[in-house]
Structure formats: structure tokens, C-alpha cells
Amino acid sequence: MSFLEIHGVEAFYGDSHILFDLSLAVDEGEVVCLLGRNGAGKTTTLKSIVGLVPPRSGRITLRGHGVTGLAPYRIARLGIGYVPEERRIFGNLTVHENLEVARRTWGDGGGIAWTAERVFELFPHLASLRGRMAGRLSGGEQQMLTIARTLMGNPSLLLLDEPSEGLAPLVVEMLAVQLARLKSTGLTMLVAEQNVHFVSELGDRVYILEKGTVRYQGSMREFVSNEDVRRAHLAV
Amino acid sequence: MDFVTSLFPWITNGPLIVVQVMSGLSVAMFLFLVSVGMSLIFGVTRIVNLAHGSFYMVGAYLMVTLVETLPEHAVSFWIALVLAPIGVGLLGGVIEVTLLRRIYHREPLLQLILTFGLILVIGTLVLLVWGPDNKSVARPDALAGSLKILGQPFPLYYLLVLGLAPVVAIGLWLTFYRTRWGMLIRAATVDREMLGALGVDVATLYTQVFMFGSWLAGLGGALSAPTVAVALGMDGDVLTTAFVVVVIGGLGSFAGSFISALLVGELQSFGILVFPAVSIVLLFAIMAVVLIVRPWGLLGRPEE
Numbered sequence: 262m263s264f265l266e267i268h269g270v271e272a273f274y275g276d277s278h279i280l281f282d283l284s285l286a287v288d289e290g291e292v293v294c295l296l297g298r299n300g301a302g303k304t305t306t307l308k309s310i311v312g313l314v315p316p317r318s319g320r321i322t323l324r325g326h327g328v329t330g331l332a333p334y335r336i337a338r339l340g341i342g343y344v345p346e347e348r349r350i351f352g353n354l355t356v357h358e359n360l361e362v363a364r365r366t367w368g369d370g371g372g373i374a375w376t377a378e379r380v381f382e383l384f385p386h387l388a389s390l391r392g393r394m395a396g397r398l399s400g401g402e403q404q405m406l407t408i409a410r411t412l413m414g415n416p417s418l419l420l421l422d423e424p425s426e427g428l429a430p431l432v433v434e435m436l437a438v439q440l441a442r443l444k445s446t447g448l449t450m451l452v453a454e455q456n457v458h459f460v461s462e463l464g465d466r467v468y469i470l471e472k473g474t475v476r477y478q479g480s481m482r483e484f485v486s487n488e489d490v491r492r493a494h495l496a497v
Numbered sequence: 498m499d500f501v502t503s504l505f506p507w508i509t510n511g512p513l514i515v516v517q518v519m520s521g522l523s524v525a526m527f528l529f530l531v532s533v534g535m536s537l538i539f540g541v542t543r544i545v546n547l548a549h550g551s552f553y554m555v556g557a558y559l560m561v562t563l564v565e566t567l568p569e570h571a572v573s574f575w576i577a578l579v580l581a582p583i584g585v586g587l588l589g590g591v592i593e594v595t596l597l598r599r600i601y602h603r604e605p606l607l608q609l610i611l612t613f614g615l616i617l618v619i620g621t622l623v624l625l626v627w628g629p630d631n632k633s634v635a636r637p638d639a640l641a642g643s644l645k646i647l648g649q650p651f652p653l654y655y656l657l658v659l660g661l662a663p664v665v666a667i668g669l670w671l672t673f674y675r676t677r678w679g680m681l682i683r684a685a686t687v688d689r690e691m692l693g694a695l696g697v698d699v700a701t702l703y704t705q706v707f708m709f710g711s712w713l714a715g716l717g718g719a720l721s722a723p724t725v726a727v728a729l730g731m732d733g734d735v736l737t738t739a740f741v742v743v744v745i746g747g748l749g750s751f752a753g754s755f756i757s758a759l760l761v762g763e764l765q766s767f768g769i770l771v772f773p774a775v776s777i778v779l780l781f782a783i784m785a786v787v788l789i790v791r792p793w794g795l796l797g798r799p800e801e
Contacts, residue, residue, distance in 0.1 A: 311694050337696035349691040351684040361677055362684045363695040414696045 262325050264289040264449055265310070265418055270319030272302075272309045272473075279305040280316070280473045287418070287451050292444050294460045294481070295453040296495060297470035303453035304346060306470065307420045310451075311343040312336045323418065338367050342416025346423045346453075348407045352396025356387055359395050359406055363413040380409040383439060401432035405439070412443075419443070421452045425459040433459055457495065461485050469494045507770055512647035517766050519646070523655040525762025526662040527717050531735055532742035533669065533754040534713030540686045540749030541706045542601060544608050548592075548615035550736030551623075552711045556585045556718025557727045558623055561632040564722075574637035582715035589711025593704045601703070616732060624729060634722040654723055661720070666755055673751060682706060686749060738765075741780055745787045747797020757795060 263286035272280035280302050287293045295303045308314040310321055312333040321329045328336050337343070351359050360377045381388035384405045390398065395406060404424060411419065424440070425433045433456070440463055444450065454460045460481075467484040469477040477490055484490060507513050535549045563577035592615065600608050635641075640653040673679035681702055684692050693699045717735075725731065742761050746753030761780060768776030793799045 313690060313694060332700075333690070333693040334696050334698050337694055343694045345691065345694075349688050351687050351691075353683055353687055354680060358680045358683075362680050362692065362697065364677075365696065367696065410695065 262322075263287060264291075264324060265451065266320075266322045267306075267310070268320045268322075270306075270309055270316040270321065272305050272314050272316045274305065274314065278473070279314075280309065283319070283470075283474055285468050285475060285478070287449060289449055290447050291465045292450045292452065292460075292463050293466045293468065294464035295451060295468050295470060296455070296457065296460075298495065299455070301470040302473035303470055304422055305473070307343065307422050307451070307453055310336075310420060311341055313343075337414060337416075340415070340417035342411040342414055342419045344407050344411050344419065344421045344424065346426060348403045350395045350398070350403050350406050350410070352394065354395055355392050356395055356398070356406060357391040359410050360413050363410045365413065365415045375412045375415050377413070380412055383412075383442060384409050401428050401436075404428060404432075404436065408439075417449060419448055419450045421450060423453055423455065425454065425456045437463060455495075457485075457491070505771060512649045515647055516649040516651055517770065518763065519651060519659065520655065521763035521766030522662070522759070523658040523762075524765055525758045525760075526658050526665075527721050527735075528738060528742050528762055529662065529755055529758035530665065530717035530720070531714050531739040532746065532758055533751060534710035534717075535739055536743045536746065536749055536751070536754045537682075537713075538707055538710040539743070541682055542597070542703055543605075544597060544601070544612065545605070545748075546710070547609060547612040547736065548619060549710070549714050549739065550732040550734070551616050551619040552585050552589060552714035553718035553721075553735045553739075554623060554727075554729075554732040555588060555619065556581050556715030557634075557722040557725075557731065558627050558632070558718075559584045559715070560634055560719040560722040561627070561727050564634050571638065578719055581719035582712045585715025585718070586708045586712035590704055590708040592711075593707040597707065598700065598703070616736075620729065620732060629729065632727040634727065636723040658720060658724075665716075669751060678705075738780070741784045743794075745784055745794055747791075747794025749798070750794065750796040753794055753796030 265287040267283060267285050270280050270283045271278070272283075283302070283306060285293070295306060297303050305314055309316045310328075312328070312331055312335075316329055319329070320327060323339055323341060326339065328339060328341070331339075351362065354362065357377060360380060365375075377391075381391070386402065387405055387409055390402060395403065398406060408421070408424070421440075424436060428436065437459060440450070444463060452460055452464065464481040466480055467478065468475050469490070471494060476494055477484075479487075479490075502509060531549065531553050535546060538544060538546050538549070559581035560577055563580055564574060567573040567577055596611060596615075600611055636654045640657055643650040643652045644656065645651070673683065681692070681697060685699060685702060685706075689699050738761065742757045743754060745760065746755070746757030760783075764779060764783065765776060768779045772779060787795065791797075
């Protein structure tokens with residue numbers, strides 16, 4: 262049994278059918294990448310895992326426990342951390358307050374106990390901004406803050422939705438280094454991306470989504486060396 | 498100048514003006530307590546709680562009953578003043594859990610109809626429990642008299658109200674800006690869904706906020722009981738003025754409610770001197786001007 266399993270999920274946004282019989286699995290300690298064009302269903306996949314778009318049918322399990330149909334806050338407390346594409350930081354709160362509202366206040370410490378201080382070690386630049394209103398941060402700083410904020414809940418699985426989107430190349434490289442450091446702590450990740458280059462070092466395995474279902478799966482090495490697959494599924 | 502003094506003879510009467518300013522301030526205090534609770538509830542839950550004035554009224558009536566039932570003692574009044582708002586807070590909690598929770602995701606019209614229905618239900622229940630006659634609450638002995646300010650009498654009880662204003666305002670500020678609960682409230686006003694995805698039980702937070710807002714209304718009502726006739730119509734009166742205060746200050750803005758309450762309190766106090774016949778119209782005229790210039794209120798944020 263895998264750490265995270267998704268079985269035959271069907272999901273809708275209002276009346277539009279987005280995910281069709283989607284199945285995938287993530288093992289503990291793995292970094293799995295979800296690739297695909299815009300509108301392929303990457304975001305909806307992540308949202309259905311965290312309960313923001315509850316699947317209409319199908320089953321999602323974490324460590325064998327069903328999470329389908331639970332309220333998002335319960336799913337978060339089971340150890341799934343979600344970093345949304347739009348970042349959704351609390352702009353009217355300071356950097357430090359953004360971390361504080363997300364601090365784990367439930368259950369035991371849950372493995373690695375992240376504190377604001379430890380998060381600042383991973384993102385030293387944020388430490389110097391701790392008193393600043395989060396709404397005034399640059400895009401890159403906001404992206405760091407979104408990840409830092411989610412870490413405060415001590416997740417055992419981190420879902421990242423297009424973390425490199427809209428960031429300057431230099432910032433993207435910094436982010437890649439930080440995510441690699443997170444991976445080395447043993448954190449399991451599921452990363453939705455369009456930027457293949459960004460995840461080619463980080464990822465262990467790849468799923469390619471097309472029209473709401475899985476079209477290809479394989480190891481990152483296999484995927485990177487197979488230009489036909491990349492061209493068939495990702496070229497615009 | 499002669500023309501002005503003949504029109505407004507009080508304008509040269511310094512002591513009268515001072516007393517009028519102070520009585521405006523105490524009106525502002527009641528308005529602030531009610532409107533900040535209403536504004537807080539709206540800021541977080543996005544519900545315009547029309548029954549907020551009813552909570553104020555229930556606070557005043559609970560004060561009547563508690564002062565009557567508690568054994569006669571110097572501290573009875575103060576115990577009642579603590580208990581009555583708590584009772585209103587609990588009532589708010591029951592209403593949130595049983596009714597409001599079901600309609601957060603529904604259209605605003607439905608929410609207005611529900612909270613309007615609550616006005617009628619609470620009004621009827623108050624009539625059944627306390628009867629149609631006006632009630633009054635005696636001021637505590639220590640504050641029964643009045644003080645001379647520049648030769649003009651000023652009731653001591655209003656000084657208590659004035660003294661409480663900064664305490665409550667500072668207490669609220671500390672709660673919002675210095676506690677984790679306050680951070681959660683501020684975060685919930687921006688993105689409730691995201692807060693939930695971070696593991697925060699937002700439904701419980703909403704109940705707490707609603708209870709807190711109701712408690713503030715109850716405190717306003719309980720505090721006002723010794724200054725007015727406790728009567729059935731007070732819910733509507735308070736709701737109207739509090740609504741104006743909240744709209745002028747900006748829905749969801751704590752500092753906005755404070756400034757706006759001061760403005761409206763003084764306006765009412767001086768409006769009666771200047772234009773006795775139209776003081777209520779003045780209130781709505783100011784609101785209209787603010788809405789034209791800044792549709793989201795003095796310190797509110799434009800809707801995205």
C-alpha cells in the first residue's frame with residue numbers, strides 16, 4: 262500500500278467534469294511530479310486530495326485511511342500540506358503572523374516539529390522580513406512564505422501547485438535548492454508543474470495528465486530521456 | 498457673529514458645549530460596542546446580522562432581571578453587568594450553531610431574511626418573557642449622583658461609560674493584533690478556505706466570533722440599561738444607528754467603527770442643539786455623503 266493513493270477519482274467544478282477515473286500513488290519519501298498542459302486537471306487533482314474540490318466518486322487514502330469527504334481542515338490535520346498556485350497568503354498579516362496562524366496546534370508534534378525559527382533557517386530571507394505585511398512581499402518572497410506557512414503544520418505530505426510559476430529564473434533556482442533540502446529531510450511531495458526543467462532534478466517519478474486522466478507514468482529518468490513522450494504530451 | 502449667536506444661542510456657552518461633547522462621547526461608546534460587534538461578525542462571516550440590535554435589547558432586559566433577582570448588595574450591579582453580556586453571547590452561540598451555520602454559503606438575500614426573521618422572533622420572545630411595560634434599572638449607588646463640570650451637571654454613570662470606552666477599545670485592539678485568535682480572525686476575513694486548508698477549524702472560529710460579537714452587543718445593552726427606558730422598540734433604534742455607524746466606518750473595520758461611532762455620537766449630541774427637527778436626517782445625510790465619496794466606508798476595503 263502506498264503512502265497516498267488515489268483510485269478512480271471523478272471530480273467536477275460546478276457542472277464541468279474535470280477529472281475522469283484518475284488514479285495515482287505516491288510512496289513515502291518520494292517526490293512525484295504531476296505534469297500536463299494548462300487545464301489538464303493538475304490543480305483539481307491537488308484540490309481533490311485536500312478536500313477543496315471533494316471528488317464525486319472514487320477514493321483517496323493516506324496511509325490507508327480514507328480522506329475522501331472529510332473537511333479540508335481535517336485532511337490538513339492528517340498531515341497533508343497544500344501550497345496553492347495563487348499562493349493565497351494572508352496579505353493583511355505580517356510574515357510572522359502568516360506562519361503563526363498555520364502553526365500546528367493539534368495532535369502530537371508529528372515527526373519533524375517545524376517552528377518559525379526552523380522555517381527561517383530554510384528560508385533565511387524571510388527572517389529579515391518577519392515583521393513586514395505579507396501583502397507587500399515580492400512574488401518570490403510570497404512563494405517562499407506560502408511553502409514556509411504550510412510547513413508550520415508539520416505535514417508528512419506536501420502538495421505544491423506550480424511553485425515556479427511567475428517567478429524570475431534566479432528565484433526559481435533558489436526554490437529548487439530549497440525543495441531539494443526539504444526532500445532530503447524525507448518529506449514526501451506531490452508537485453504539479455509545467456516547467457519540466459524545474460522538477461527534472463527533484464522528481465523521482467512522473468505522471469502526465471491530459472484531459473483529466475493519467476496518460477503516462479514512469480520514472481523521472483525514463484521520462485527525461487524519452488523525447489517522444491515529452492513531445493506527445495507536453496509540447497504546446 | 499450676532500446673527501450666529503441669535504440663531505444658536507448656546508454657541509457662547511462653553512460649559513454647555515463641554516457637557517454636550519462628553520454626552521456625545523458616551524453615546525459614541527454605546528454605538529461603538531454595538532457596531533464593532535456587528536462589523537466583526539460581518540468581516541469574518543460576511544453576514545449582515547440584522548438581529549444585532551435584538552442582542553443589544555436582550556442584554557438590557559437580562560440586566561433588568563439580574564439586577565432585580567440578585568440579592569441587594571453593592572456589587573450586585575457589577576455582577577449583573579458581567580453576567581448579562583455572557584448570557585447574550587451564549588444566545589448568539591446557539592443561534593449560530595443551529596441557524597446561521599446553515600446559510601453561510603447561500604445568497605445574501607437569504608441571510609438577510611433569516612436575520613430579519615430573528616428580529617421578529619426575539620422581539621416576540623422578549624414580549625412574552627418580560628411583558629409590554631417599559632422597565633428600568635437603577636444606577637449603582639456609587640454612581641447615582643452627578644458631577645459638576647464647569648458648573649453644568651454631568652451624571653457620574655456616564656463617566657463610567659466614558660472610562661470604559663478606551664478600556665474596551667484597547668482590549669479589542671490587543672485581542673485582534675496581539676493574540677493568535679486575533680490573527681486567525683484577521684486571516685479568516687481574507688481567505689477562509691485557505692485557512693481551513695492549513696488545518697484551522699474555521700466553523701468553530703465562526704461560532705466563537707459570532708459569540709464574541711453578540712457579547713459586545715449584550716455589553717452595550719447591559720451598560721445602557723440604567724440610562725434609558727428598557728423597552729421593546731430599542732432593538733430597531735439601535736440597529737438603525739449601529740448600521741449607519743458600521744457603513745460609515747467601513748464594514749469589517751475595527752478602527753473605522755471607532756472613528757465613525759465618535760462622529761455619529763457627537764453628531765447626534767450636537768444635531769439636537771443645532772437642528773433639533775432634522776437630527777435623524779442629518780445622520781443619513783452624512784452616511785449618503787460618505788457612501789458617494791467612499792462606497793466602502795471611511796476605513797473599509799473595497800470589495801475585490
